[in-house]
Amino acid sequence: MLRIAVPNKGSLSGPAAEMLHEAGYQQRRETKELRIVDPENEVEFFYLRPRDIAIYVSSGRLDIGITGRDLLIDSGANAEEILPLGFARSTFRYATRPGTANGVEDLNGSTVATSYEGIVAKHLADNGIDASVVHLDGAVETAIELGVAEVIADVVETGTSLRNAGLEVIGEPIMKSEAIVIRRVGADTEEPKVQQFLRRLQGVLVARTYVMMDYDCRAEHLEQAVAITPGLEGPTISPLHNEGWVAVRAMVPSKDAQRIMDDLYAIGARAILTTAIHACRL
Numbered sequence: 001m002l003r004i005a006v007p008n009k010g011s012l013s014g015p016a017a018e019m020l021h022e023a024g025y026q027q028r029r030e031t032k033e034l035r036i037v038d039p040e041n042e043v044e045f046f047y048l049r050p051r052d053i054a055i056y057v058s059s060g061r062l063d064i065g066i067t068g069r070d071l072l073i074d075s076g077a078n079a080e081e082i083l084p085l086g087f088a089r090s091t092f093r094y095a096t097r098p099g100t101a102n103g104v105e106d107l108n109g110s111t112v113a114t115s116y117e118g119i120v121a122k123h124l125a126d127n128g129i130d131a132s133v134v135h136l137d138g139a140v141e142t143a144i145e146l147g148v149a150e151v152i153a154d155v156v157e158t159g160t161s162l163r164n165a166g167l168e169v170i171g172e173p174i175m176k177s178e179a180i181v182i183r184r185v186g187a188d189t190e191e192p193k194v195q196q197f198l199r200r201l202q203g204v205l206v207a208r209t210y211v212m213m214d215y216d217c218r219a220e221h222l223e224q225a226v227a228i229t230p231g232l233e234g235p236t237i238s239p240l241h242n243e244g245w246v247a248v249r250a251m252v253p254s255k256d257a258q259r260i261m262d263d264l265y266a267i268g269a270r271a272i273l274t275t276a277i278h279a280c281r282l
């Protein structure tokens with residue numbers, strides 16, 4: 001039975017459960033459930049605090065986990081990223097009152113409030129900055145107004161929380177984060193059950209980012225058309241009943257679908273359709 005750690009709360013928990021559900025795994029029905037067994041898929045899910053997941057996985061008691069890249073790095077646990085999942089994207093940044101600092105080099109002697117002490121202490125040390133770090137559990141944006149710190153280091157997605165607190169980012173992001181799958185360093189990821197789990201999640205990622213495109217074009221325009229829609233392996237070409245025409249089928253990135261349809265139309269392709277992909281194994 002594969003043992004998997006899943007976030008039980010916060011920004012990661014909803015999208016993680018949704019992705020696992022799309023990958024065909026049973027998920028808990030109520031938020032109080034701490035573990036469930038999916039016997040059909042031979043998987044057991046443990047619902048844990050996102051911050052604790054890297055620690056459980058590094059102990060070897062759980063085979064894999066879903067967490068945030070920032071949480072993994074902050075924990076310092078002996079675990080590593082094996083698959084990025086594309087949700088809960090954010091940056092991790094310093095911020096302060098406008099006009100106070102332009103970069104990390106201006107932080108000497110200041111107090112930095114954060115929930116991510118591991119990341120911040122290392123970043124300050126790597127940059128040769130002597131600053132003290134105060135740990136807060138959340139809502140760190142308020143620490144400046146209340147005089148606990150002059151600077152904060154926190155997760156920034158839209159920047160709304162910073163704006164609302166009248167703060168501005170300092171310098172470049174310390175790191176970029178998103179949800180990831182982790183395993184213990186040195187664990188056997190070739191194990192068939194682990195491989196099957198990763199293939200299922202990769203299938204969901206592909207289904208989310210690609211659409212299937214079908215169209216008809218004149219045989220003499222086929223090479224041009226295939227250059228526009230090369231597909232992942234190569235497009236499928238089928239004969240049409242109409243002399244001199246072929247049907248083409250290829251996967252294309254969803255974000256480019258409208259531009260690709262315009263380009264195909266411009267070279268004479270017609271009956272251009274896109275359909276959603278619900279699941280796939282590459």
Ligand SMILES: Nc1ncnc2c1ncn2[C@@H]1O[C@H](COP(=O)(O)OP(=O)(O)OP(=O)(O)O)[C@@H](O)[C@H]1O
Pocket residue numbers: 009010011012050051067068069070071088089090138155156157177178
């Ligand atoms: N607004 C956000 N947008 C995207 N990702 C976020 C956001 N806030 C937190 N995260 C990510 O969520 C993970 C932290 O999860 P955690 O549950 O500890 O905090 P949270 O999502 O802020 O929840 P809460 O503070 O309500 O408990 C990190 O990987 C972090 O990058």
Ligand SMILES: O=P(O)(O)OC[C@H]1O[C@H](OP(=O)(O)OP(=O)(O)O)[C@H](O)[C@@H]1O
Pocket residue numbers: 137138139140141154155156157158159160161162
């Ligand atoms: O840039 P934004 O889109 O505003 O998102 C970033 C905010 O979201 C998270 O806070 P959350 O609401 O989870 O509260 P917390 O500070 O208590 O963790 C994070 O800690 C930031 O405060």
Ligand SMILES: [Mg+2]
Pocket residue numbers: 138
């Ligand atoms: Mg939070």
